[in-house]
Amino acid sequence: MSVARGLKTVLYDINLTIAPGEHVAILGPNGSGKSTLIKTITRECYPLAGDDCHVKILGRDRWNVFELRSLLGIVSNDLTATCTRDISVEEGILSGFFSSIGLQPYHHVTPAMREKARGVIELLKIGHLRGRWLAELSSGEARRVVIGRALVHSPLALLLDEPANSLDLFAMHELRQTLRTLAQSGIGIVLVTHHLPDLIPEIERVIFLDNGRISADGPKTELLTAERLSRLFGVSVQLIERDGYFHLC
Numbered sequence: 132m133s134v135a136r137g138l139k140t141v142l143y144d145i146n147l148t149i150a151p152g153e154h155v156a157i158l159g160p161n162g163s164g165k166s167t168l169i170k171t172i173t174r175e176c177y178p179l180a181g182d183d184c185h186v187k188i189l190g191r192d193r194w195n196v197f198e199l200r201s202l203l204g205i206v207s208n209d210l211t212a213t214c215t216r217d218i219s220v221e222e223g224i225l226s227g228f229f230s231s232i233g234l235q236p237y238h239h240v241t242p243a244m245r246e247k248a249r250g251v252i253e254l255l256k257i258g259h260l261r262g263r264w265l266a267e268l269s270s271g272e273a274r275r276v277v278i279g280r281a282l283v284h285s286p287l288a289l290l291l292d293e294p295a296n297s298l299d300l301f302a303m304h305e306l307r308q309t310l311r312t313l314a315q316s317g318i319g320i321v322l323v324t325h326h327l328p329d330l331i332p333e334i335e336r337v338i339f340l341d342n343g344r345i346s347a348d349g350p351k352t353e354l355l356t357a358e359r360l361s362r363l364f365g366v367s368v369q370l371i372e373r374d375g376y377f378h379l380c
Contacts, residue, residue: 132178132186134171141167143343154314156322156330159340160364165323169292173205200230204281207292220260220276224248227280251279271302288319295329307331332375339363
């Protein structure tokens with residue numbers, strides 16, 4: 132597929148398959164088209180028309196978007212920025228059942244929904260935040276609420292667009308531990324980032340996106356080298372691996 136935003140084509144001839152339950156990182160510099168790729172998967176963007184251009188999600192090329200939202204959990208900076216209203220943490224997580232931000236009078240919250248929300252809150256270790264307002268939370272706390280909102284449906288995969296942006300060291304550590312727990316539970320993870328330490332050890336496959344094109348796709352152990360990363364980001368770097376995490380210097 133190729134994808135345009137406005138009058139500019141930003142993804143060119145993308146040919147990509149991600150299997151159910153796979154843990155994948157899409158890595159590239161700012162402006163490489165990473166966020167557009169995620170938005171195409173979530174149907175915010177659509178590919179350019181053409182006989183050989185198509186997108187299949189979970190084996191289908193046509194979806195009711197509301198049905199699809201219950202199968203894919205989306206965590207993005209856009210969504211985190213939206214979750215700043217006077218809504219409690221528990222309401223914010225429950226709103227994931229309705230693909231909304233907060234609960235409306237016409238939303239019918241069942242006991243089963245509340246039980247599932249409590250389980251997600253326990254999983255993410257945010258019980259102490261349950262009664263707080265989203266507008267009062269730190270960036271790291273808000274990010275975990277958005278992840279919780281994405282998890283209430285028990286989605287088949289999580290799509291995370293630059294999830295560690297604006298987080299301090301403690302919040303980044305907590306986020307990565309949460310993602311490791313989710314990955315080990317069997318949920319698929321597609322992580323978009325330009326920040327190498329975001330790649331948790333459970334991610335085994337890396338895709339390089341450069342100027343709107345896939346420049347490499349393969350095992351993490353093969354692609355994460357100083358030479359390849361220097362070429363991708365256009366600057367000479369050195370690579371350090373420690374405890375399954377990679378760092379540039």
